[in-house]
Amino acid sequence: MKRNIILLSLTVAFILLITMLRSFVYENKYDDIIDLEDEQIIANEKYITAQILSDESNFVYNLFEKNLAKNINDKLNQQASRVFINDLTNIFKKLNISGVNVHPGKKYKKEKNTYVPYELEFNCDYTRFGRLLAELAASERIIKIKEFKFLNTPDLVRRGSGIKKLPDAKITMEIVTITLNK
Numbered sequence: 679m680k681r682n683i684i685l686l687s688l689t690v691a692f693i694l695l696i697t698m699l700r701s702f703v704y705e706n707k708y709d710d711i712i713d714l715e716d717e718q719i720i721a722n723e724k725y726i727t728a729q730i731l732s733d734e735s736n737f738v739y740n741l742f743e744k745n746l747a748k749n750i751n752d753k754l755n756q757q758a759s760r761v762f763i764n765d766l767t768n769i770f771k772k773l774n775i776s777g778v779n780v781h782p783g784k785k786y787k788k789e790k791n792t793y794v795p796y797e798l799e800f801n802c803d804y805t806r807f808g809r810l811l812a813e814l815a816a817s818e819r820i821i822k823i824k825e826f827k828f829l830n831t832p833d834l835v836r837r838g839s840g841i842k843k844l845p846d847a848k849i850t851m852e853i854v855t856i857t858l859n860k
Contacts, residue, residue: 744818746858759794762819762855769813770800776846777801792857795824801846819855826851 763780770778783795802810807828814821830847 741818741820742858745820745856746860759855765817765819766796766798769810773802773806773809773813775800775802775806775810777848787859790859792859794855794857796853796855798851798853799848801848803846807847807849814853820858822854822856824852824854 763782766780767778777800779799781797781799783797785792785794787793811823814823827850828847829849
């Protein structure tokens, strides 16, 4: 019996010792871990934001670098840039846009910038037109779309004629490439 009482008292003492150690050692650790996880989430969000801003600033820097003319005789200030027209033609081929006519206009200067207008005529549907606008926005040149006309007249579209796909519309666009001068 004495042995049982000693074992019971040792077990109770062991349980009390473990409980006290746990309360002193591990008491605030769970809260600390939760707080550190929150701090890590905030730090990751700041890092991702900094990465996005860095990428955007690199894009803007490259855009200015590619469109900044060093002097008046720079190739960017030429009447109609062959490189730009070739890039434009490649975009039209890539998007499978037909009936393309490109008419470069006469360049003009406004303040410190040089503008070279282009008139484009082509045939395509809404989807390819949207992709064309996205490709122009992603171009290395600064491009301003002055105007566009999407001609999809009732003569081109017949209701109830069993056509599953709308015919391509005739589109005319006026765009301007902008060269920044020092």
